[in-house]
Amino acid sequence: MGKVKDEVSGQKPTKPPQGKPRGGTLGALFVFLANFFSTKLYKPMQGWYARLYTAVALGLMAFGAVWHVYQSSLEYPPAWRFAIPAGLAAVLGWAIFRIVHYPVFAEFLIATEAEMNKVSWTSKEDLYRSTIVVLATVLVLAVYLFVVDWFWLFLLRVIGVLQFSGGGSFGSTA
Structure with missing residues (x-):
């Protein structure tokens, strides 16, 4: 057994925080918008099935929303009746595509697929x-x-x- 020291130990120096510096809400919004308008794919060959099935599920929900908008716009002229749902479908399709390539969410999907591959x-x-x-x-x-x-x-x-x-x-x- 070791000896017990009677002296008081000094304060340990604090370490600087690890990780990326945070820019607050505005910084997070800027990062999200920069990713939303980017065409770059994040780790495209990893988590492919998890991304595909997530995109299909989100696409089905988006299709339901577009169908509801189409049904609600039947009293408009034909040009508007098809343009509004088509525009909404294009925006939602792009949003779904970018969501599954958003780095934080893509990492989650990659990790999820890796864990599912371990299941017997x-x-x-x-x-x-x-x-x-x-x-x-x-x-x-x-x-x-x-x-x-x-x-x-x-x-x-x-x-x-x-x-x-x-x-x-x-x-x-x-």
């Missing part, structure tokens, strides 16, 4: 067998609970605890 997925045969076991167990338990419920209903009617005449739903006194 069950085979189709194992999934089928497990599903059959679960469904059979649920069916057996349902039959068992039905029999037990029916037995107690019969027993409690015989000894006179439950007294009701039909005419209503099960258990009704109407």
Whole structure:
């Protein structure tokens, strides 16, 4: 065992903060807008499937919004009826494309795909067998609970605890 020192240790010098300097909200907005109007792809070969499926999901939501705008603009002349939804579709399509290439979000999608690749997925045969076991167990338990419920209903009617005449739903006194 070491000796205990009686002297008070001095303050440790503080380290400067690690990472990028933050420019506040205005700086973050400028970075976002600079990325939004950029055509550069961020790590285009990494996280490809995660980006694709995210873009497809966002695209389906955008399609719903464009369809709603189209349905709402049926009373306008034909030029406006198609121009407004087409313009909205173009803007939303570009926004989706840029969102999946926004560095922070792209890093998240890349990491997500990397983690999903580590998952050991069950085979189709194992999934089928497990599903059959679960469904059979649920069916057996349902039959068992039905029999037990029916037995107690019969027993409690015989000894006179439950007294009701039909005419209503099960258990009704109407």
